[in-house]
Amino acid sequence: MVSIISRSAWGARPPRSRSTTTWSRRVEVTVHYSQGPTTQTPRQIQDYHMDSNGWADIGYNFLVDNQGNAYEGRGWLVIGAHAAPRNTEGIGVCFIGRDGDATSAAKRTIRALYDDANHRAGRTLAQKGHRDINPTSCPGDDLYAWVKSGMPVDGEPPPDTPPWPGVYLRYPPITRHSSVTTWQSRMRYRGWRITVDGAYGPKSKNVCVQFQREKRLLVDGIVGPQTWRATWEAPITP
Template sequence: MAIDLVLRREWNARAPRGDYTQLDSTKGVKVHYTGGRVDEAIVSDHARCVALVRSIQAYHMDGNGWIDIGYSYVACPHRKVFEGRGLHHLPAANGPGLNAGHYAVLGLVGNAGLVRPPDGVLHAIVDAIEFVRRNGSAGKEIKGHRDGYATDCPGEPLYAWVRRGAPRPAGGDEGGGPPAAPPFPGRLLGYPPVMHGEDVLTWQSQMRRRGWELDVDGAYGPQSRDVCRRFQRQQGVTADGIVGPITWRLTWEG
């Protein structure tokens, strides 16, 4: 299935306290765990996952003095991937001198409570890895945090899985392919002039989930048009910068 990305605004992330360092490409990904106790109740209550991610960000910013959460992405038991620092931004969690080598992906398991990663966490980590390879110029390496840094992270169960090559759990990608597109809103989205509406917001949100850098503000202006053109060229359709029925469908299913 396509990645189920929880954007920063959707988990009510705090704004970073400074500018990220550009990360052009990496060798791959390093996998992490929280290092603390994770309440097993998060497996049946996604709201607890959201609260945990927010608490991790607060600890990293207020306790460590970092500009933001230290991870690139966070994987939860519901097979959702939280956007942390995101694509092409230097993480902080891999260790001094090691952050430029790999994106940092956290699985929401710890050293007590929820220790063994549920299948949803493993799937979500793989979803994140495939996402940064496809959209973030990440290489093929999949390492644990302890590879190159003195730490127990990501814990024995998760590290054993990493050393096996981070395979998907038995049953593979049971999601059944990309999600179906919502009904076409009935009007063409184009610029000029700037167009506003929930249909614009819906399209922008999905494009952002797919890794395209654009503002999710409900305003279809020059930035949205230019992203649309690049997406259309990628999909092999007419690159006119207009979101019509075909481009709308490909936004979800292409």
């Protein structure tokens, strides 16, 4: 779980109104940037949204600064005002800063919020940048490329290499491993029905076999270099 700085801790104003949704209607996490300096505070962003935009509250569900601190905006199930017409479907997470400002710490926290959302929803949500929904430059080229690459964090294998040196994902599994979770999440994101549990069991192998047939790869049920790379090929339409 992510440690989140509460609204009261950052001095949030009370909302003028609020509408809620359910986890069954949440299907995606949408990443934004504030397009302002990293010194912005959530309260400054809230003041702008409420006083200049006339919104009921700060628009985002969560915000993240470049130290990796997470701030509660509207929260998990309050409908935001960040990416119409998909505010009910999407959880908006805003990085406080401009294009290129996002640190590894900030990305780790955004990813942690995404993982937490998946846990709460009980399924894998789509990963989106604001520009996937509206004609905008948000969340900047750097964060957008990171989102479309699957939100990788430190310690995860890059998409153009085998899962880890000398060992491929196969059944029977050697052990639970973050590489398995990464592959399962990616396959789930591509639309395959697969459980994301970090264990490469018979169901994961079956998905791998079907995927290899679809991509006309060697059908062996093993996620080796070719299958791993194919998992990350664009385009991906959740």
